[in-house]
Amino acid sequence: MKIFIDGKYHAGRDAKISVFDHGFLYGDGVFEGIRAYNGRLFKLREHLDRLFCSAKAILLTIPMTAPDLLKATVGACRANKIRDGYVRLIVTRGLGTLGLDPRRCKRPSIIIIADHIQLYPAELYQRGMDIVTVPTIRNLPGAVNPAIKSLNYLNNILAKIEANNAGVEEAVMLNAAGFVAECTGDNLFIVKDRRLITPPLSAGALYGITRRSVIELAEAAGVKTLEANLTRYDLFNADECFITGTAAEIVPVVKIDGRVIGTGAPGLLTRRLVADYHALTRSTGEPI
Ligand code: PXG
Numbered sequence: 001m002k003i004f005i006d007g008k009y010h011a012g013r014d015a016k017i018s019v020f021d022h023g024f025l026y027g028d029g030v031f032e033g034i035r036a037y038n039g040r041l042f043k044l045r046e047h048l049d050r051l052f053c054s055a056k057a058i059l060l061t062i063p064m065t066a067p068d069l070l071k072a073t074v075g076a077c078r079a080n081k082i083r084d085g086y087v088r089l090i091v092t093r094g095l096g097t098l099g100l101d102p103r104r105c106k107r108p109s110i111i112i113i114a115d116h117i118q119l120y121p122a123e124l125y126q127r128g129m130d131i132v133t134v135p136t137i138r139n140l141p142g143a144v145n146p147a148i149k150s151l152n153y154l155n156n157i158l159a160k161i162e163a164n165n166a167g168v169e170e171a172v173m174l175n176a177a178g179f180v181a182e183c184t185g186d187n188l189f190i191v192k193d194r195r196l197i198t199p200p201l202s203a204g205a206l207y208g209i210t211r212r213s214v215i216e217l218a219e220a221a222g223v224k225t226l227e228a229n230l231t232r233y234d235l236f237n238a239d240e241c242f243i244t245g246t247a248a249e250i251v252p253v254v255k256i257d258g259r260v261i262g263t264g265a266p267g268l269l270t271r272r273l274v275a276d277y278h279a280l281t282r283s284t285g286e287p288i
Contacts, residue, residue: 002079004112023092026100027152030054033246034087042283044210054149062091077288085119115196121245128254128266134162134171138204146204156184175204180230186245187211190238200227210244216235217241217276240267250274
């Protein structure tokens with residue numbers, strides 16, 4: 001594997017970052033996870049836009065223009081002969097010293113890993129997932145805004161640990177007001193009375209690119225979509241539920257906190273959206 005670090009390629013085992021990089025010391029940095037399907041990088045421009053927005057929010061200047069970063073991302077896929085895979089694009093605050101002041105870091109580092117990912121076993125997509133709500137609430141927008149895709153994922157990891165302790169793969173995170181925010185690495189949707197509903201981004205969620213694609217696909221299929229605050233009660237009484245993310249894609253959810261959702265099997269609209277999403281990922285994107 002060839003890893004891009006600051007303009008040069010390194011063999012996988014030699015691809016190293018200093019222990020004095022503030023991305024490592026403090027989680028000071030931002031990232032994106034992008035998928036390649038069928039020789040194309042799906043929604044690459046949207047991912048790059050979000051990376052620049054995350055960077056702006058933490059006052060980090062990415063030392064490359066968006067068009068150059070696009071070329072470098074495509075280049076990393078080519079260098080690794082990736083046609084179907086997963087790209088992790090990381091920008092750290094860079095090499096600094098002990099002490100969290102970012103002014104000690106003279107130049108941010110850009111890392112591109114072009115590899116593969118499989119988050120969940122394939123059968124889970126057929127059968128549907130069992131998830132739980134967890135005690136750890138989503139970061140408050142006034143603290144570390146969940147819209148920032150930062151290298152500090154401890155909020156999400158704590159929730160993931162709580163899900164694992166409950167014997168399931170994924171956690172629903174609520175916000176401080178008790179409304180559903182999102183899952184640890186995915187946005188959440190329900191279907192109720194043939195309408196597709198997802199929490200508003202202000203509930204404390206990442207501006208998910210898969211989320212946006214799913215809303216567009218539903219609207220194209222004539223399904224009414226809306227953003228509304230959801231409680232656990234709304235989840236338990238949904239007709240269908242699924243989660244969305246670049247890595248996870250669309251995963252049907254069939255049980256939440258022990259309550260069976262709908263019929264207990266992936267719902268009709270969920271399966272339609274999965275099919276439409278697969279068709280979209282295979283036919284659009286930035287050519288590698
Ligand atoms: N919420 C959070 C907190 C995320 O990290 C999503 C929602 C879905 O967003 P997109 O734009 O991907 O639809 C994410 C993205 C992983 C992994 O390693 C997680 C994500 C992306 C890539 C890898 O678990 N989550």
